[in-house]
Amino acid sequence: MTERKARADAARNREAVLAAADELFARSDSPRGVSMEQVAAAAGVGKGTLFRRFGDRNGLIRAVFAARSEAVRAAVESGPPPLGPGAPARDRVPALLDALLGFKLDNRHLSVALEDAGSGSPYEAEYYGWWHGVVRDALAETDAVPDPAFAAHALLAAVRADLVEHLVAVEGLSGEEVRGRLGEYVGKVLAPGTIGA
């Protein structure tokens, strides 16, 4: 029964890796540009350690991403309205999407890395299911849309990391401009009006 205490160096290394990876992904232009070996080196850790802790490349990316998104998640789950629970759904849906967009803008490279198909479908990632659930439920409350589950998918697709990246990097929109466009679009989807065919 006496359980051994977790080793201190393990935790320290975990943090070091997370920090190093975060840094590297943020710096690099393409997610593919950062190799596991680089991350290991930057963290001052052996490759073996890295794989032991995170399983594979994907696991590492997910872990970094999870750490980064802690704050938004908390804000959505227990923060003040309209982002947090309690606000009228009509206000909350745009707030949710705006928050997610903001996060992707702030963590573009990391998000692209996560959504890279090479890392398995983004739709399998735990974070996606979570967002989808939140948006779907809020959407359902509004009655604005015939199929909240599908609409949630469609709206979330509008803030896909590579699309955001494209809008900013290629089309030259500023973050604020993208937010504005998205807000209008979401407004249109939520607008009262003919439903169905």
Add this chain to the structure above:
Amino acid sequence: MTERKARADAARNREAVLAAADELFARSDSPRGVSMEQVAAAAGVGKGTLFRRFGDRNGLIRAVFAARSEAVRAAVESGPPPLGPGAPARDRVPALLDALLGFKLDNRHLSVALEDAGSGSPYEAEYYGWWHGVVRDALAETDAVPDPAFAAHALLAAVRADLVEHLVAVEGLSGEEVRGRLGEYVGKVLAPGTIGA
């Protein structure tokens, strides 16, 4: 000035490669599962030939994709309404998206391969720009939406290959169900109603 005639074997090989790749991508579950070497072998061709003709893996995928989508493209550019030109924009937008969705349903694996971030952003692919232009212009005619360019991006995002794949393979929807959901959603976006906040 007398130009040499192109060699016959070159053209033949090109077709063989295209066919083999098409076949392999369709069969394989994950695009990553098909290697250039496999394609070369299946086409009865050396690896060097393959890279010479298509530049790199990406080029090959794009070429296969282009060949496959010839038909839809023609239907959109010069086919009968509502898919082809001439139909009222309000009818054409749903038709366009439905056609694109249908294509992705029929060529799921290939589409996933093309949109794989490893193959550069899908937004850089020539085919995306083309679709975006068509949808944007049709959308602009409807006056249903404040920013046709953004709305086109958002609507196209709703039929991203990996999302479609997820809906079918994980959520278990049939192709027809997805079409129905998408149709409703597009209808909502196009519906007359409050614009903006």
Add this chain to the structure above:
DNA sequence: TACAAAGTGGACCGACGGTCCGTATCGTCG
């Protein structure tokens, strides 16, 4: 202090994308 569990790191492996170049094939022209 001694001992074992937990953790470490880097050599190693197989696979893959991409290059290179000696060789075979095709079209042309005398």
Add this chain to the structure above:
DNA sequence: CGACGATACGGACCGTCGGTCCACTTTGTA
């Protein structure tokens, strides 16, 4: 028809990367 140059071929070869493995070190316990 024969020979020649351009063109294309193909597979050996290379560098890199994700992932594995295991001899060795560190940590906590008694």
